[in-house]
Amino acid sequence: MAVLKIFSLYIFYSFFFYYSKGSAFTESLVSSTSPDVELLLGKIRASLQGKTENLLLSSWNSSVPLCQWRGLKWVFSNGSPLLCNDFSSPQWRNLSLSKDPSVHLLSLQLPSANLSGSLPRELGEFPMLQSLYLNINSLSGTIPLELGYSSALSDIDLGDNLLSGVLPPSIWNLCDKLVSLRINGNSLSGSIPEPALPNSTCKNLQFLDLGNNKLSGSFPEFITGFGGLKQLDLGNNLFSGSIPVSIAGLNLEKLDLSHNNFSGILPVFGGSKFGVEVFEGNPSLCGSPLRSCTGTSGLSSGAIAGIIISLMTGAMVLASFLIGYVQNKKRKGRGESEDELEEGGDEENGGNIVSEGGEEKLILFQGGEHLTLDDVLNATGQVMEKTSYGTAYKAKLADGGTIALRLLREGSCKDRASCLPVIKLLGRIRHENLIPLRAFYEGKRGEKLLIYDHLPQRTLYDLLHESKTGQPMLNWARRHKIALGIARGLAYLHTGLDIPITHGNIRSKNVLVDEFVVARLTEFGLDKLMIPAVADEIVALAKTDGYKASRAAKNEEM
Template identity: 45%
Template sequence: MGCRSRHLSLSAILVFIFLACSSPLARPENLNKDVTNLLTAKATLSDEDNPFLQTWDSGSSICLWRGTQWSYMNGTSLNCDDPTVVANQTLLKDPEVVVTSIYLGATGLTGSIPKELGLLSSLHTLWLRENYLRGGIPLEIGNSASLSVLVLDRNGLNSSMPPSLWNLCPRLTILELDSNDLDGEIPVPVNPWTECSQLRELRLENNRLTGEIPSFLGDFTALYAVDLSNNSFSGSIPSDLSKLTNLTTFNVANNNLSGPLPSFMTRYDPSSFTGNPGLCGGPLSAECDGSSPSNRSTPQGSARSPSGGLGPKVVAGIIIGVLSFFVVAGSLLIFLTQARSRVPNEKKQLHVDLKREFDEEETGGDSGKIVHFEGGETLTAEDVLNATGEVLGKTSYGTVYKAKLSNGHTIALRLLREGTARDRGEFVPAIQELGMIRHRNLVPLRAYYSGPKEEKLLVYDYMPRGSLADLLHNGSSGKPGLSWERRHKIVLGAARGLAHLHTGLSTPLIHGNLKSKNILVDDNYIAHLSDYGLEKLMIPAATNDVITAAGTQGYKAPELIKLKKANTKTDIYSLGIVLLEVLTGKRPGKSVDWDEVVDLPAMVKAAVLEEKTADLFDFNIVRGNPRTPSEDGLVQALQLAMGCCAPTAVVRPEITEVIRQLEDIRPKVVSSVQSPPYTPDSASTRSREAFDY
């Protein structure tokens, strides 16, 4: 009897399992149509290890599908903050639930753009910026029923633009395809009456597009930003663009354009047209000839002779012009030859300077000495002194060089100016202390060389992307600006480096000269603080010069006017200024070009009082972004920066609190590799560890 009961029970279980597995709710074919299309797209977009797409699983709630936003077909957003909604597995099969936005920027996507993304009936935003996607843009994307924001820039797309893209009009508001490998001409709309009446941004720069700039762009009258720079467009700029009365940003630099600029182009900066030798007129210094046969008339008394040839006045003018050309060219050649003999080769200048400063045969003193720290053990004095390179910058206390060693490796060298370093008894223990510091967000000191006359040369790692200041303010025309994701990553890295100096050492170390020029960036956009601890190596007078310079540059805390000695709170103030600089894109302090002092905290306060906070943010971090500054953490970052810049030092946050808040406002679309939250242990993590952000 017992065996029979167990047999019946087992049979019941098997029947239950069979019914459950064959029920409509459990079959994959009964999944919501958008869910099915996304699961198909997942296989095309990435490998199995992508942490974002791993969450796209028919066994998990759609609220947990990273990078997606959902709503009901009636327009009501799905409230994924409600735990009951998150737990509702039937949403996967509810035909009324649709995906409305996909944000997968900088998430390591590979492969090609899946055509299934164009089949999502209610998708209005497709954001795949800064990935590794190749191939073309599927025709289905252009035939999407609801798409209005299409952002595919900074990938490897390598085909032509499909004409179907214009089928997204008139819904299309943002089209960003820049920094790819697109070729061919800008396609003509299939429908000649196409009106992109809502299109505000068109960004196609940094591709291989050819042909003429199409005149139909003049019909897209809502445009306020058009960037076609760094392509191979030819012909003239169409006069139809004069209809774009809202156009505030226009860039066609570095193409093959020619002819006179239309008169309405005078309102744009000349840099918008550089790299097109054939362009003339408008804001350009090159004047148009105006003497082409098509434009020239021959009134009575013209230059033509009765026989139809050139008249004597024209012949004389040509002769004089040719002679003038050779006189000017000859003078210029003499000048350049003399200048070349006077100016040393920049690549050899470092070698000459260092040999003169340090070579014992020239100084007659004892030989110099090189002291190694971790990572610099293979360097020799001969390697350093025979390096060739160039000057990167000069300060009141020394010169920084980019130096290339004979083995091809590049390093950075800081030469402390004579009379700025402390005496040997103080310098040696201080440099030994700095040489022991290691942190992934600090530039490591690899060695130092002490010359026969006690001159000092410090050897550091070279950072290929330069400084944060370079990335913010010295960008090339037509190149994409630094994204908010990367700016946040750099500032957070700088804060972690500062935290190590303040809390991760046996004795806290004050930076004392924190600014965007001293935040160096490597190939992976990881921040590395430089110039830390230099006050330990320099005499007080040199340190005072550093503080004074920081004031001129806008980074000095107000209390340093009296204190004359930096501390952790003044470092926090400087970090706050850097964060304001990152958010606004404005360089603090006195302008190099004109007598203007940019007081960033005062500027922010004024904007807040005038209720113009949204106007503060750098265009490069808000352009094309459908999220509000508050949703993207920009407003919170601004509040944090102003807290760091509080006039009263005691109310400024500690560095650990700064890091916590920065981690809380991490951009929603960031690199797929995340770092753990800040802890004292993670603050001292070595630079070779795996996490990147």
């Protein structure tokens, strides 16, 4: 009887424990569920489907085996996949897998699934999610910042949705693993943010498609550092400004920059592999394969208006200076043959073209192919500045275009043999922070002109000495960007060439700054065009004098 009593008490307390602790029992089941399954059944499903129940998402149900959940692929913690392709596999019908904490989401693929919700920020919490394909739906709202904190995402396609707002800068946190990023066909706006790390190369990124949005600002130049990029689409946006020369260094198989507001001269892409359709819809863009840049001034509307007003008021009369050098004058003491200059041309390395007229010579480099000897001889010029190396002019061509000319002072290299190697070296230099040399002219008397693009932009000196009450022209962010641009330009001169070049005259007036606060150095390498004694004198003088700011300007420049 004692044994029976004890047994009865055991049964009683067992049932009491079972019924009184039912909630705790349920909690223990939930705790054994895969965390990824919990996320899907909780935040993810509700956010993606929006207010209307989605038939595809209804398959995400704990009463249905994981292999039958639509649009999903699974993997175990050890990296082995969940075998859902084999219908005879026991895993395909296994209901208990949803409770296995070692099961993780590998891929979420629901293109054209009639999704009408928004992107949940919890998408960044899946530890082994590699691919996210939610393209061709009606997802709205913004791209969550948390998406960039995913630990394994390599392929993202959010194209053809209704997404808006800016592209979160955290997206470049995925650079180490990112292979493809497609967010085309949405309503993203603003500029493309730079990576937090300035030297991010996204070495695995091959496909970047941001076309058909409302993105604006200048060309995201950092993209040209993504060396593995094969396809780039920025078409049908609101980008403006110039296209950097460095983009030609990418080994792109497909490119679309059409229908934006890009301006200036197109970089030269090797092999001419891109047609008109790649660049069309940019009215201010010129160069092959678009229209010729002849007749294109490259000036902003404000600069053009300033020229017109100055011409109408007669305040600035352009004086011809080249004609005085080249008409009725003969060069003496020139023993070289007229073919010698042509032999200096190297079309494969530098793209030089030689144009001759009597005793005058014109060497053209990349971007200056539209110039002719007559253009240079008949240009009218206005003095902009006199420097240690000569006089700088703004010259107007007969067709309305404008170029910048630098007439070298006496003491420049006398013989053609010593000049040409340096000229060809300078003519090959192309970097986004350096003003490129477009052509070189030598007249009958030996006068030498360096020909550049005329860019309607102010010097760093102007910006440092211009300020408005309560509104400084240069805040710290702009100063930092200008300083980095100058440093990159100098670094390229020092380490990016076969023969290093020192600038020889770093000063604020030799730094041009455009409307996007991009700094470009000019007057670099000119000491190499001078007779050694003269060059040493100029450089020594620059070292001795240094830079001496006035009392009024010191506070601005610090």
